[in-house]
Amino acid sequence: MTEYILALDQGTTSSRALLFNRELQPVAAAQREFPQIYPQPGWVEHDPEALWQTQLAVLLEVVERAGCGPAAVAAVAVANQRETVVVWDRRTGQPVHNAIVWQCRRTAARCDELRRRGLAERIREKTGLVLDAYFSATKIQWILDRVPGARAAARRGDLLCGTIDAWLVWKLSGGRRHVTDYTNAARTLLFDIRALRWDEELLDLFDVPAAMLPEVVPSTGAAAVCALPGWHLRPPPVAGLAGDQQAALFGQGCFEPGQAKNTYGTGCFLLMNGGERFVASRHGLLTTLTAQTRPGAPSYALEGSVFIGGAVLQWLRDELKILTHPADSEPIARSIRDTGGVYFVPAFAGLGAPHWDMYARGALVGLTRGTGRAQIVRAALEAIAYQSADVAAAMAADGGRPLAVLRVDGGAAANDFLMQFQADLLDCRIERPACMETTARGAAALAALALGWHTPASLAARPAEITFAPALPSEDRQRLLAGWRKAVARAARWAEPDRAE
Numbered sequence: 001m002t003e004y005i006l007a008l009d010q011g012t013t014s015s016r017a018l019l020f021n022r023e024l025q026p027v028a029a030a031q032r033e034f035p036q037i038y039p040q041p042g043w044v045e046h047d048p049e050a051l052w053q054t055q056l057a058v059l060l061e062v063v064e065r066a067g068c069g070p071a072a073v074a075a076v077a078v079a080n081q082r083e084t085v086v087v088w089d090r091r092t093g094q095p096v097h098n099a100i101v102w103q104c105r106r107t108a109a110r111c112d113e114l115r116r117r118g119l120a121e122r123i124r125e126k127t128g129l130v131l132d133a134y135f136s137a138t139k140i141q142w143i144l145d146r147v148p149g150a151r152a153a154a155r156r157g158d159l160l161c162g163t164i165d166a167w168l169v170w171k172l173s174g175g176r177r178h179v180t181d182y183t184n185a186a187r188t189l190l191f192d193i194r195a196l197r198w199d200e201e202l203l204d205l206f207d208v209p210a211a212m213l214p215e216v217v218p219s220t221g222a223a224a225v226c227a228l229p230g231w232h233l234r235p236p237p238v239a240g241l242a243g244d245q246q247a248a249l250f251g252q253g254c255f256e257p258g259q260a261k262n263t264y265g266t267g268c269f270l271l272m273n274g275g276e277r278f279v280a281s282r283h284g285l286l287t288t289l290t291a292q293t294r295p296g297a298p299s300y301a302l303e304g305s306v307f308i309g310g311a312v313l314q315w316l317r318d319e320l321k322i323l324t325h326p327a328d329s330e331p332i333a334r335s336i337r338d339t340g341g342v343y344f345v346p347a348f349a350g351l352g353a354p355h356w357d358m359y360a361r362g363a364l365v366g367l368t369r370g371t372g373r374a375q376i377v378r379a380a381l382e383a384i385a386y387q388s389a390d391v392a393a394a395m396a397a398d399g400g401r402p403l404a405v406l407r408v409d410g411g412a413a414a415n416d417f418l419m420q421f422q423a424d425l426l427d428c429r430i431e432r433p434a435c436m437e438t439t440a441r442g443a444a445a446l447a448a449l450a451l452g453w454h455t456p457a458s459l460a461a462r463p464a465e466i467t468f469a470p471a472l473p474s475e476d477r478q479r480l481l482a483g484w485r486k487a488v489a490r491a492a493r494w495a496e497p498d499r500a501e
Contacts, residue, residue, distance in 0.1 A: 003074040005447045006062070006236070007440040008055055010080045010164055011244065012101065012266040013314070015054035017062040018437055019073075020444040022453050026437055028066040030058040037098060042105035042349070042495070045098035048086045051164065052171050056228075070231045075451055076172065077240030077443035079247035080164040081266075082187045085136045087143045087150065087161045087212070093175055096147050096159065099167075100139040103267075103307055103349040107138035108358040109497070119205065126192045126199055128280070128287030130356050134305070136163060137189035137206040144207070154209045161212040163187065169238055174227030180214040181223070182298070183246040186289040191216070193289050194278055196298060217241070219250075219291035220446040240447030242291045244439045245269040249301060250291045251442025252407045252433070253460045260395070260403055262388055262422075263439065264412035267352070268309035270391045272399070274300045283394035284354025291446055293456070302398060304353035304391030308346040310412035312380045315348070322373050330417045333378040341366040343386075343487035344379035347494075352387075354394035355488070363491035366483075384412060385422040386484045392426050403428045407464075409438040416468075424472035425481065431464035 004027065009016040016031040032054040037045040063070060083102035088095045100106070111131050114120065120131040129135055140161050144151040153159050160170070166180045185191040185198070190208060192199040196216070203210055217223045222237040242250065245263060249271045252261040257275035262268060273290065276299050280287055286303045308315075313326035323329060345351075347360035364376065396402040408430055412418060423430045435441060448454040 002068065002072060004066070004068060004072055005075050005077055005240070005444040006059065006073045007077040007079065007240070007444040008059060008168065009244070009440040009443070010051060010055055010078070010168060012081045012103070013311070015051065015058055016440065017055070017058040018440045018444070019062050019066050019068070020441065024441055024444055024448060024454070026435065026440070028062045029437075030061040030065065032058055040106075044101040044104040044349070046084065046101055048088070048095040048099045048167060051099065052168065055168060071234045073236045075236050075239035075447040076226055077447040078165050078168055078238060079242055079244045079439045079443040080168065080184070082163060082184060082243040082245065083134060083136050084164050085139045085161060086164065086167045087140065087159055088167070089153070090158060090160045093170070096150050097143045099164070100142065102134055104139065105133050105350055105358055107133040107142050110138045110141070111358065114205075123189060123202065124280070126194070126202065127189050128186070128193050128278070129189055130286065131189075132356055133358055134307070134352065135187060135189045137202070137208065140208050141206045154212055157211045159212055160214070161208070162214045165241055165243070166214045169224050169241070172226050172228065172238060173224040176227065177224035178214045179217050179223050181217055181219045181241040182289045182292045183219060183243040185216045187243060193287070193298070193300070218293065219246070220293050220449045222450065239450040240443045240445070242443055242446060245271055245303065246289070246291045246301070247442035247446070248409055248439045249273065249442070250445055251438035252409065254407065255456060255460055258399070259407070261407040261409065261438075264309050264384065264408065264410035264418070266309060266311045268306035268384060268388050270304045270388060270395065271301045272395055274302050276300070279398070281394070281398050283397045284356060285391070285394050285398060286353065291442070293446070293449060302395055304394060306387040306391060307349040307352045309384050309387070310410065312344070312346040312383060313412070315346070316377060316380055322377065326412070327415070329377050329381050330415050332374050333381050333417045336374045336378060339366075339375045339379045339382065340368065340370060341483070342371055342375045342379045343483055344376065344383045345487050345491040346380065346383050347491045351488070351491070353391050355390070355492070357492055359493045359496040360491045361494040363487060363494070365487050365490050381415065381418050382421060385418060385425050386481070388422060389425040389481065402426075405429050405431060407431050407433070409433065409436055419468045420471075423468040423470045425477060427470045427477065429470070430468040432466045432468070434465040
């Protein structure tokens with residue numbers, strides 16, 4: 001019987017499932033979007049049950065499409081949106097509040113308070129992260145403080161918490177396993193990424209009871225056994241587990257120090273393999289863990305996170321209604337020579353790396369009477385590349401040399417205009433793989449290691465499908481980047497509270 005790995009790719013706007021064969025080629029896929037919840041400006045939530053129900057639905061759908069049946073699934077793998085947190089009752093399995101999404105800014109004031117107390121550097125020394133509302137700890141603390149009875153229940157040991165991987169594995173295992181992997185634990189502000197353990201000092205600082213937290217396991221290996229209805233005859237293990245960006249780094253075969261990838265999804269996430277040595281960034285990047293394939297042998301990556309990447313095209317579609325489909329942006333952008341001096345800073349959730357401005361807000365600048373739909377659409381596409389260029393510049397400053405090659409993936413990476421503009425801004429070669437499903441493929445590859453189907457050497461082979469070479473004169477590149485920097489300055493700290501109030 002042919003066997004497959006079932007990879008779940010739980011993202012910020014949709015849940016997906018893909019079935020991979022032994023050669024890690026996708027043979028079937030299914031996807032469903034779920035609602036985004038915006039209770040207040042700058043706040044973003046998801047219904048945890050909607051995440052699970054959409055993920056379960058596509059899981060069952062993809063197996064049905066392939067016509068193979070559950071018995072053909074040798075293992076399940078999970079890649080997930082990181083930093084988003086759920087708190088739920090360990091007995092009933094019911095969430096006590098909506099999931100607070102990584103994009104949410106509601107805990108910015110708490111981060112400011114901790115920064116004023118001089119704690120930012122201590123937190124960074126242990127976690128490799130900057131003190132920002134992006135990460136999970138202040139979100140958990142907010143739920144415990146704001147939901148009636150939650151903190152008392154947590155102290156009694158009645159509540160569990162975790163990032164979305166922990167929530168999905170809990171549901172997949174029928175509530176038998178509460179686990180997370182190192183890549184997800186590393187995004188919480190609660191995990192010491194050098195000692196590889198939950199840190200008591202940080203737990204005390206954020207007032208998160210240790211009993212709520214999941215067991216931390218390697219990214220490859222049997223973390224749980226599926227307990228889905230009808231899957232009892234040959235229940236597959238959950239054998240691959242990683243945050244989506246580390247899964248993509250693994251799926252892109254970036255196993256050597258200096259190799260880098262950028263994922264153009266809801267946000268953009270540029271990671272460069274840093275090897276076995278912890279290196280703190282001096283230019284606004286994060287130090288994080290890569291997918292752990294050997295217990296007790298950590299490897300690290302430098303990361304720059306852009307909060308709003310491809311999501312800006314969804315905003316043009318859903319809010320401004322000037323796009324029917326994000327793919328329409330390419331011919332529209334090509335229909336004009338340039339933006340006519342228009343810049344779009346999509347800081348809807350603040351600015352991530354290297355700026356780390358929780359109070360920045362979106363700005364559309366340089367408008368004239370001649371500005372129209374095409375200029376705005378092109379400026380939105382270019383903004384994705386500009387933000388990634390800021391991250392790449394910080395990475396080059398930390399590493400002492402610019403990127404020579406950048407491997408790309410994610411939905412917006414299919415846009416040839418964007419990829420060429422990115423190559424021009426970075427002045428480096430862009431490589432886009434034949435299989436764009438690198439996040440799901442990375443999770444599946446981690447499961448394939450556990451099954452013995454592949455070795456790291458066999459997974460490293462990765463021929464590029466299309467290469468984009470830089471073709472923009474240096475003086476034009478510098479002029480465009482100077483305009484972008486002016487635009488970012490206009491958006492900076494826009495929503496900062498008035499201290500005089």
